[in-house]
Amino acid sequence: MSSLHIEDVGKSFDDLEVLRDLRLSVEPGEFAAVIGPSGSGKSTLFNLVSGLDRPTSGRVLVEGEPASVASGKVAYMPQKDLLFPWRTVLDNTALGLEAQGVRKKEARARADALFADFGLDGFQQAYPSQLSGGMRQRAALLRTVVLERPVLLLDEPFGALDSLTRTEMQLWLAGMWQRHRWTVVLVTHDIREAVLLADTVHVLSRRPATVVRRVEVPLARPRGADDFTAPGFTATEQIVLEALRGPTAVRTP
Numbered sequence: 190m191s192s193l194h195i196e197d198v199g200k201s202f203d204d205l206e207v208l209r210d211l212r213l214s215v216e217p218g219e220f221a222a223v224i225g226p227s228g229s230g231k232s233t234l235f236n237l238v239s240g241l242d243r244p245t246s247g248r249v250l251v252e253g254e255p256a257s258v259a260s261g262k263v264a265y266m267p268q269k270d271l272l273f274p275w276r277t278v279l280d281n282t283a284l285g286l287e288a289q290g291v292r293k294k295e296a297r298a299r300a301d302a303l304f305a306d307f308g309l310d311g312f313q314q315a316y317p318s319q320l321s322g323g324m325r326q327r328a329a330l331l332r333t334v335v336l337e338r339p340v341l342l343l344d345e346p347f348g349a350l351d352s353l354t355r356t357e358m359q360l361w362l363a364g365m366w367q368r369h370r371w372t373v374v375l376v377t378h379d380i381r382e383a384v385l386l387a388d389t390v391h392v393l394s395r396r397p398a399t400v401v402r403r404v405e406v407p408l409a410r411p412r413g414a415d416d417f418t419a420p421g422f423t424a425t426e427q428i429v430l431e432a433l434r435g436p437t438a439v440r441t442p
């Protein structure tokens with residue numbers, strides 16, 4: 190059974206058709222990336238997968254069941270880290286578990302157990318303002334991962350970081366995925382990021398968005414900094430770029 194199965198999904202807001210006949214499947218342990226032009230509907234798609242909104246047509250199935258917030262199958266990391274400035278980093282990372290009804294002590298213990306792996310050891314009692322941009326994003330990811338849900342949605346997690354920090358974070362995430370094998374759907378505007386991290390890159394058209402190309406990334410795992418200059422990397426970037434720019438990607442409303 191697919192972890193995520195999006196079947197002929199359409200979504201409109203009044204007269205605005207945002208998604209049309211969108212199909213996409215993600216298998217357990219797969220890292221999928223979704224890339225598309227600005228405003229093509231990537232956040233709308235995530236809202237459907239996390240059950241915050243419903244499709245106008247078609248179906249969104251998470252582990253075979255219609256997507257719903259109540260099913261607790263999807264963990265969503267939004268673009269902004271949304272860490273509360275008045276809570277310590279540990280309390281911030283335990284927040285999702287607490288909201289799920291886990292007792293505070295246990296929630297903190299479960300989050301704390303991941304701090305070293307996320308490069309945050311020693312910062313449990315710090316406040317978010319004391320962290321660098323990259324550390325804040327790692328804390329936000331920790332808060333998402335600790336929920337141990339079957340599907341992780343990452344919405345441009347590194348979009349706000351400077352280019353060097355972003356590259357470091359991408360390499361770090363590649364290493365983390367290698368160890369944990371989460372099922373991930375990453376939304377990004379960054380072709381390089383999609384190719385480095387994903388098994389499959391789904392390229393969206395302009396609105397109404399549909400998947401115009403599904404690109405399998407031919408690079409072996411584990412991946413690292415050397416992959417950025419590998420011939421297969423550049424060739425895949427080119428294929429994704431052409432799909433983004435190609436004639437079928439430009440639709441008139």
Ligand SMILES: Nc1ncnc2c1ncn2[C@@H]1O[C@H](COP(=O)(O)OP(=O)(O)OP(=O)(O)O)[C@@H](O)[C@H]1O
Nearest residue numbers: 202203205207225226227228229230231232233234
């Ligand atoms: N609740 C809503 N009501 C009306 N229109 C909406 C709603 N949510 C999104 N839209 C519209 O749908 C379109 C797609 O928005 P969405 O945020 O999904 O795009 P996106 O691809 O995530 O954008 P970006 O790449 O800029 O982050 C936009 O034109 C937006 O104005």
